[in-house]
Amino acid sequence: MKRLSLSQAFWFLLRRDLLLAFRNRSEMANPLLFFVLVITLFPLAIGAEPNLLARIAPGIIWVAALLASMLSLDGIFRSDFDDGTLEQMLLSAHPVPVLVLAKVTAHWLVTGLPLLLVAPLLAMMLGLDEDAYGILLLTILLGTPVLSLIGSIGVALTVGLRKGGIILSLLVLPLYVPVLIFSSSAIDVAASGLPATAQISMMLAFLFLALSLSPVATAAALKMSMS
Amino acid sequence: MFKWFVKWFHRMGSPPHFYRFAGSWLPWLTVVFTVLTVAGLYGGLVLAPPDYQQGESYRIIFIHVPAAWMSMFIYMVMASCGIIVLVWRMKLAEVVLICSAPIGASFTFLALVTGSLWGKPMWGTYWVWDARLTSELILLFLYLGVIGLYGAIDEKRVAGRAVAILAIVGMINIPIIHYSVEWWNSLHQGATVTKMDKPSIHWTMLVPLLLMALSFKVYFIISLFQRVRAELLHRERNSRWVEELFRS
Amino acid sequence: MSALLQTRDLCCVKDDRVLFEGMNLALKAGQILLVEGKNGSGKTSLLRILTGLSLPESGDVLWQGRPISEVGADYYEQVNYVGHHDGIKRDLTCLENLRLVQAMGKPLPIDLDDALEKVNLYRFGDNYVATLSAGQKRRLALARLVVTEAQLWIMDEPFTSLDKASMAMFQEMFEQHLEKGGVIVLTSHHDIEMPQSDVVRLNLSE
Amino acid sequence: MTPARKKRLTLIILMVAGIAVGVGFALKALNENIMFFFSPADIQAGKAPANKDFRVGGLVVEGTVKRPGEGLTVEFNLTDNDSVVKVKYTGILPDLFREGQGIIANGRLNDKGEFIASEVLAKHDENYMPPEVMDAMKKSGQKMPGMDKKGI
Numbered sequence: 001m002k003r004l005s006l007s008q009a010f011w012f013l014l015r016r017d018l019l020l021a022f023r024n025r026s027e028m029a030n031p032l033l034f035f036v037l038v039i040t041l042f043p044l045a046i047g048a049e050p051n052l053l054a055r056i057a058p059g060i061i062w063v064a065a066l067l068a069s070m071l072s073l074d075g076i077f078r079s080d081f082d083d084g085t086l087e088q089m090l091l092s093a094h095p096v097p098v099l100v101l102a103k104v105t106a107h108w109l110v111t112g113l114p115l116l117l118v119a120p121l122l123a124m125m126l127g128l129d130e131d132a133y134g135i136l137l138l139t140i141l142l143g144t145p146v147l148s149l150i151g152s153i154g155v156a157l158t159v160g161l162r163k164g165g166i167i168l169s170l171l172v173l174p175l176y177v178p179v180l181i182f183s184s185s186a187i188d189v190a191a192s193g194l195p196a197t198a199q200i201s202m203m204l205a206f207l208f209l210a211l212s213l214s215p216v217a218t219a220a221a222l223k224m225s226m227s
Numbered sequence: 228m229f230k231w232f233v234k235w236f237h238r239m240g241s242p243p244h245f246y247r248f249a250g251s252w253l254p255w256l257t258v259v260f261t262v263l264t265v266a267g268l269y270g271g272l273v274l275a276p277p278d279y280q281q282g283e284s285y286r287i288i289f290i291h292v293p294a295a296w297m298s299m300f301i302y303m304v305m306a307s308c309g310i311i312v313l314v315w316r317m318k319l320a321e322v323v324l325i326c327s328a329p330i331g332a333s334f335t336f337l338a339l340v341t342g343s344l345w346g347k348p349m350w351g352t353y354w355v356w357d358a359r360l361t362s363e364l365i366l367l368f369l370y371l372g373v374i375g376l377y378g379a380i381d382e383k384r385v386a387g388r389a390v391a392i393l394a395i396v397g398m399i400n401i402p403i404i405h406y407s408v409e410w411w412n413s414l415h416q417g418a419t420v421t422k423m424d425k426p427s428i429h430w431t432m433l434v435p436l437l438l439m440a441l442s443f444k445v446y447f448i449i450s451l452f453q454r455v456r457a458e459l460l461h462r463e464r465n466s467r468w469v470e471e472l473f474r475s
Numbered sequence: 476m477s478a479l480l481q482t483r484d485l486c487c488v489k490d491d492r493v494l495f496e497g498m499n500l501a502l503k504a505g506q507i508l509l510v511e512g513k514n515g516s517g518k519t520s521l522l523r524i525l526t527g528l529s530l531p532e533s534g535d536v537l538w539q540g541r542p543i544s545e546v547g548a549d550y551y552e553q554v555n556y557v558g559h560h561d562g563i564k565r566d567l568t569c570l571e572n573l574r575l576v577q578a579m580g581k582p583l584p585i586d587l588d589d590a591l592e593k594v595n596l597y598r599f600g601d602n603y604v605a606t607l608s609a610g611q612k613r614r615l616a617l618a619r620l621v622v623t624e625a626q627l628w629i630m631d632e633p634f635t636s637l638d639k640a641s642m643a644m645f646q647e648m649f650e651q652h653l654e655k656g657g658v659i660v661l662t663s664h665h666d667i668e669m670p671q672s673d674v675v676r677l678n679l680s681e
Numbered sequence: 682m683t684p685a686r687k688k689r690l691t692l693i694i695l696m697v698a699g700i701a702v703g704v705g706f707a708l709k710a711l712n713e714n715i716m717f718f719f720s721p722a723d724i725q726a727g728k729a730p731a732n733k734d735f736r737v738g739g740l741v742v743e744g745t746v747k748r749p750g751e752g753l754t755v756e757f758n759l760t761d762n763d764s765v766v767k768v769k770y771t772g773i774l775p776d777l778f779r780e781g782q783g784i785i786a787n788g789r790l791n792d793k794g795e796f797i798a799s800e801v802l803a804k805h806d807e808n809y810m811p812p813e814v815m816d817a818m819k820k821s822g823q824k825m826p827g828m829d830k831k832g833i
Contacts, residue, residue, distance in 0.1 A: 003580060003582050003583055004583070008578060009578040012574065012575060012578035016564075016567070019567070020564065020566050020567070023566045024566065079564075082560075083561065083562065083563065083564060084559070084562035084563075085564060085575075087528065087560065088562045089579070091551055091556055092551060092580055093548045093551040093552040093581055094548070094579065094580040095548075226528050227530060
């Protein structure tokens with residue numbers, strides 16, 4: 001009997017989430033706005049001394065990216081949990097981790113990828129060394145999917161709770177630390193005119209590990225949250 | 228042998244059996260703990276000579292190092308319980324997991340505080356964002372996350388499975404956090420006792436250190452047993468064995 | 476003929492309260508199980524355990540004689556579940572919602588338009604779900620049953636916010652499903668009249 | 682093999698492959714120099730960045746610690762047993778700071794090739810010995826384990 005294959009299911013789910021995001025595009029811009037806002041706060045708070053700003057720019061950009069990603073995490077599963085479509089997803093005949101991966105991918109495309117567009121602009125405003133722009137973009141490209149993947153485990157654990165928000169940050173932020181360290185260190189090193197290959201290969205390692213392990217953990221956590 | 232182990236494993240998994248077993252062991256463990264602690268502290272604070280380099284202030288290692296070891300050890304205990312919970316859905320493992328978390332968090336806190344007290348005379352500052360210190364701090368957050376998540380979920384069986392997943396995920400992350408922070412910044416000295424070649428610590432200092440480490444382990448078991456007993460009574464408050472226990 | 480869906484010594488505990496224990500059920504093809512009982516007697520819990528969403532305290536749910544945790548995907552191909560939540564997205568149209576249901580890897584028997592016609596929503600295919608009434612939404616949720624061809628239907632209060640006519644329509648749909656060799660488990664506060672079918676009743680309050 | 686089994690097997694293979702690639706990248710990173718502090722030899726060779734802050738690590742050369750002014754300014758030489766760099770620092774030094782000790786300094790190079798430190802941190806080694814034992818070891822010319830480590 002005819003049935004849709006797993007890869008078709010993946011694309012369907014991805015397309016559905018992108019469609020939903022597009023139909024709520026005002027919400028889509030929120031993490032991006034937040035990212036820009038947090039970064040503009042720093043020069044206001046610590047003064048506009050160019051050398052200082054240039055030195056801490058990698059850290060600021062990455063801390064802001066991390067917070068922006070964390071704020072948007074709840075959206076991965078919240079509405080699906082509320083209207084019961086998540087329940088249906090868990091009853092699918094397809095392996096749930098693959099479906100989870102589709103949803104996380106959609107989430108990243110909507111909230112992580114746009115950071116790539118504004119990051120160079122903000123880096124310029126903070127006076128980051130021009131040598132580091134390429135590495136900055138590369139770390140965002142490699143790092144934000146890892147944030148979404150790790151974050152999805154945290155959301156899956158807390159989606160059933162009424163006050164999941166604070167707990168979520170407590171669960172997720174410690175797990176974000178390696179990404180933060182290596183990405184900002186890569187930019188730092190690049191700004192000093194040195195090669196950042198070690199940091200970049202480490203981030204590639206995180207990406208592959210997160211891609212292969214986190215959907216399984218997220219699926220297990222979702223099953224737990226639904227029961 | 229294996230059959231015997233499986234049987235033992237199942238018997239230990241039954242709450243009333245574990246309750247009685249832990250209760251009968253507690254007095255003995257307390258005696259062992261007292262002897263070890265007194266011996267370790269006397270050896271460390273009185274008998275051991277001052278260090279050639281750090282003078283008297285190195286003596287804090289007799290608390291600091293065992294506490295730091297415990298902070299890692301207890302997390303491993305929790306992650307192992309997590310695997311048992313997810314695979315065999317054993318109730319006792321859930322209870323052990325969640326009862327270990329506050330003890331682990333306290334040891335982590337102790338290691339951080341003693342470390343920072345040590346850091347002032349040695350490094351000239353209470354707190355440096357050093358590799359060991361930072362990863363220990365993150366470990367504390369992981370413990371707090373486990374405690375917080377367990378507290379937030381009302382249905383305790385579900386909560387047990389949730390923290391099991393979290394403990395396992397955290398376990399994968401601990402080496403990653405450890406190495407990432409280590410590369411990022413390194414001031415803390417290398418490992419002393421666990422080095423493969425001969426330990427670079429004099430035996431007069433090593434013996435009390437190991438005694439203290441052992442005493443901390445025993446303390447963990449005592450504290451764990453008491454917590455688990457209390458939690459079992461609470462969880463099984465409607466069951467027959469608890470009722471019988473209080474009637475007699 | 477051997478039983479399709481079985482439970483073996485099923486026990487469910489919620490918040491320290493035993494809802495049911497030692498439950499042994501067996502359903503053959505063509506049978507419908509009506510789960511009755513007071514509020515909080517464990518009807519929803521039982522249904523969720525049967526779907527595998529929740530885990531029982533002890534005991535097993537068997538599909539064709541094997542525990543569902545072992546059967547895995549082959550079981551989920553055969554289950555259609557309609558729970559308290561409609562499981563449809565407000566910001567998608569009716570057709571988009573049903574297309575997604577079909578993507579979940581179950582066998583596909585009929586065209587989506589036919590399915591909408593079956594539940595009297597033919598002209599609403601391109602309407603956003605947000606514009607539908609509560610009863611229409613419920614009908615769309617139940618349309619899920621016919622856009623994929625699963626043998627086992629599990630429904631939690633399928634008739635909430637439906638009018639008499641729609642109820643009759645769905646009861647007829649259920650009878651057809653049973654005639655084709657399907658199995659149904661449902662809870663309902665409404666009286667169900669299905670004289671032609673083999674109805675098994677289970678009261679959890681007793 | 683049933684299609685469901687085959688699908689699951691493919692997924693597991695993909696997962697294992699993903700982990701393997703990840704571990705591969707991690708090992709590759711471990712093989713590269715990731716510590717971004719520099720040794721006096723690196724500075725001599727001109728590898729250290731100019732006009733940028735960086736960290737330098739090494740041993741304080743015995744007999745070079747001087748306090749030229751009245752204030753808290755200290756000067757000393759730092760070595761990695763290969764090259765030497767002159768360090769200037771104004772501020773309170775940690776207790777463990779002494780000649781022959783390993784330290785890490787944070788700061789930047791000035792035009793004369795001197796390292797102007799904004800922060801000095803002392804590193805103590807992982808050896809714990811009573812003073813007499815240490816003296817005896819030094820006399821017999823035995824090398825302390827861990828002292829020949831890279832960096833410090």
